Amino acid sequence: MFKKYLRKLTPYLFITPHLIFFTAFLAFPAFYGIYISLHKWEPLSFNKPFIGLANYQKLFTSGTLQNRYFWNALVNTLQFVIFSVPALVLIGLLLAILVDSKIKYKGLFRSIFYTPVILSVTSVTLIWMWMLDSQTGLINYFFNQLGLESVAWLSRETPAWISLVVTTVWWTAGHNMLLFLAGLQDIPQHLYEAAKIDGASIFEQFWYITLPSLKPTTLFVTVMTTVASFNVFGQPFMMTQGGPGRSTQVAIMYIQQEAFTNYKMGSAAAMAIVVSLFIIIIGIFQFKIMSSDVKY
Amino acid sequence: MQREKNLRILTYIIVISFAAIWILPLLWMLSTALKPESQVIAWPIEIIPKEVTFDNFYDIIFDSPRTPILRWFFNSFFVSTATTFLVLAVDSLAAYAYARLEFKGKNVLFWLLMATMMVPPVTNLIPNYLIMDRLGWIDSYQALIFPQVAAVFGVFLMRQFFIGLPSELEDAAYIDGCNRFQIFYIIALPMAKPALIALGLFTFRASWNAFLWPLIITNSAKMRPLTPGLRLLQSNFMTEFGKLMAGAFISAVPVIIIFIIAQKYFVKGIALTGMKG
Numbered sequence: 001m002f003k004k005y006l007r008k009l010t011p012y013l014f015i016t017p018h019l020i021f022f023t024a025f026l027a028f029p030a031f032y033g034i035y036i037s038l039h040k041w042e043p044l045s046f047n048k049p050f051i052g053l054a055n056y057q058k059l060f061t062s063g064t065l066q067n068r069y070f071w072n073a074l075v076n077t078l079q080f081v082i083f084s085v086p087a088l089v090l091i092g093l094l095l096a097i098l099v100d101s102k103i104k105y106k107g108l109f110r111s112i113f114y115t116p117v118i119l120s121v122t123s124v125t126l127i128w129m130w131m132l133d134s135q136t137g138l139i140n141y142f143f144n145q146l147g148l149e150s151v152a153w154l155s156r157e158t159p160a161w162i163s164l165v166v167t168t169v170w171w172t173a174g175h176n177m178l179l180f181l182a183g184l185q186d187i188p189q190h191l192y193e194a195a196k197i198d199g200a201s202i203f204e205q206f207w208y209i210t211l212p213s214l215k216p217t218t219l220f221v222t223v224m225t226t227v228a229s230f231n232v233f234g235q236p237f238m239m240t241q242g243g244p245g246r247s248t249q250v251a252i253m254y255i256q257q258e259a260f261t262n263y264k265m266g267s268a269a270a271m272a273i274v275v276s277l278f279i280i281i282i283g284i285f286q287f288k289i290m291s292s293d294v295k296y
Numbered sequence: 297m298q299r300e301k302n303l304r305i306l307t308y309i310i311v312i313s314f315a316a317i318w319i320l321p322l323l324w325m326l327s328t329a330l331k332p333e334s335q336v337i338a339w340p341i342e343i344i345p346k347e348v349t350f351d352n353f354y355d356i357i358f359d360s361p362r363t364p365i366l367r368w369f370f371n372s373f374f375v376s377t378a379t380t381f382l383v384l385a386v387d388s389l390a391a392y393a394y395a396r397l398e399f400k401g402k403n404v405l406f407w408l409l410m411a412t413m414m415v416p417p418v419t420n421l422i423p424n425y426l427i428m429d430r431l432g433w434i435d436s437y438q439a440l441i442f443p444q445v446a447a448v449f450g451v452f453l454m455r456q457f458f459i460g461l462p463s464e465l466e467d468a469a470y471i472d473g474c475n476r477f478q479i480f481y482i483i484a485l486p487m488a489k490p491a492l493i494a495l496g497l498f499t500f501r502a503s504w505n506a507f508l509w510p511l512i513i514t515n516s517a518k519m520r521p522l523t524p525g526l527r528l529l530q531s532n533f534m535t536e537f538g539k540l541m542a543g544a545f546i547s548a549v550p551v552i553i554i555f556i557i558a559q560k561y562f563v564k565g566i567a568l569t570g571m572k573g
Contacts, residue, residue: 010476014393015405018386018451025446026412029423036423043429098311102304111559112315115322118551120505122526123544127325129530130537136337138324170321202303231416234507238527252418252508259422260512269422276419283414 033269041266055270070271072246073254080250081229083165088225091169092176099177100184114174121234128167129154129239157247160240164248167235176221183217219290223283230279251275329353329541336538352542356529363532365543367518368525375440375521376503382445383499384492391454392480396463409448425512439513440521444503450495457491458484493561501551522547
C-alpha cells in the first residue's frame, strides 16, 4: 500500500524542486506584477492605495510625463529593432556563408567571429566606447587618416544610433552565424551536385537551393533576434545613458529609471507589462506570418 | 575555371576584411590594457605596444578600494557556479519526469512551463525586486542566484534529450528492481552528459554575463558581480581607458577560457538549442 503511494508520488518529487523556484520567481511574480501595476506603489510611502487602471491610463493619455517618455522610449526601441535586426540577420548569414565556403582556416575564422558573443555587455560596451571615443578613439583616428573629420559618435543622435547598432552587430552577429551554419550544413549535398550537372552557376545555386533551404533557419533567427533587440538595455545604458537628451533611451531603460530612480513602482510595473505584451505579441505575430509559407 | 578562381579570391578578401574588423577591437582592448598611461592616447597609435606594463591590472586589482575587482571576480565565480549546479540538478530531475514518467497534470504543467518561455525578463524585474525586498534579500547571493534557477529553458532542453534516448536500459533496470531515482541517477543521467555540459556552459555564461538583474538587486560595491561591476569601474575611472580595458579583459578571460576548453560542446549546445545568454 505504502509502496504504491510512493510510486505515484515519485514523479512529483522529481518536478518539485524546479516548480518551487519556478513558482516563486517566475510564475508568481508575473501575477504580482499585475497587482503592483494596479496600485500607487511608492516604496517610501507607507500606503500603497489601489488605483485601478490609472497607471495604464497615464501611459495612454497625452500630456503626462509618463506618456511622453514611455512612447519616446518605445519608439526608440522599435527604431533599434528596425536598424539592428536586418543587419544582424544579413551579416550573420554572410559570415556563415563565408566560413562554410571552400577556404582555409575555417575553424579559425569561425572562432574569430564567435568570440565577441561570449563577452558580457559591459566588456563589449567599454571596448567600443574606447574605439568610438571622440578625441582619442581608434575610429576617429582612421577617419582622420582618411582625411575625414572626427565624429562625436556617442553624443549626437544619428552617430549614437550608428554606434549602438555597430556595437551590437559586432557583439552578436557571430551567434546568428552559428545558427545559419547549422542550417547550411543540413542542406543535402546532392542538391548542389544535381544543379551543377544542370549547369547552374554558383549564384543560381545560392538563389535556388541555399536560400530556400535556409528559410526555416531564417525564420527562427529573425524571430530570436527581434525579441533580443526588443530587450536591448545594456548598450544604450552604458554607451549613451539614453542621450543625447532622451533620443536613445529604450523601453527597459525608462522602466528601470521610473522604478529605481523615480521610485514609481506601480507605474513602472504597468509599463513593464505593456512592453512585455508588446514583445510577446510581436514574437507570435512574426512567427505566424513567416511560418505561414514555410511548409515542410 | 577563371571565374571560380576569382570568386575564391573575392571570398578571401571579404572574409579577411571581416575578420580584421572583428579582431581589431579585441586587440585594441588588450593593447590598451598593457600600455603605460602616457602611451594610451599617444599619436600615432601603436596597435602592438612598444612598452608593455601590467600597471593597469595592478592598479585596478590592488589599488582601487572603491572598485574591489577581486571581490567582484569571486562574486561572479561563486554565483555562476552555484547557479549552474542548481540549474543542472533541478532541471535534469524535472526534465526526466516530464520525459519519462506518467503523472496527473503532466501535460498541463509542461505546457504552462513552455508558455512562460515567451515571457521577456523585464516582466519580472520589478515584482522580483519587491519580493527580494520583502524577504530581506536585497544585496544577497540568494537574490543573485535563485531567479536564474526558475528558468524553464533547461527543463525543455533536457527533456528533449531524455526523450531522444533509448529506454531499454531503463526498462531493464526497472525490472531488476531499481527505483525511479536510481534509474535516473545511475542510467539516464550519465547518458545525458553532452546535454548537461551544453546546459552547464550556457547557464554559466548567461549567469557570468547577466547585467540588468544584478545591477538593480545589488547596491553595495562589495556584492556586485563583475559584469555590473564594470559599470562602477567605468564611473570611477571615466576616461582612463587603460584601466577600463584591463577590467574588460579580466571579466572576459574566464568565459573565453571555458569556451576554448569546451568549444566542441558549446557549439553543439547552440546548434541544439539556438539560445543565447
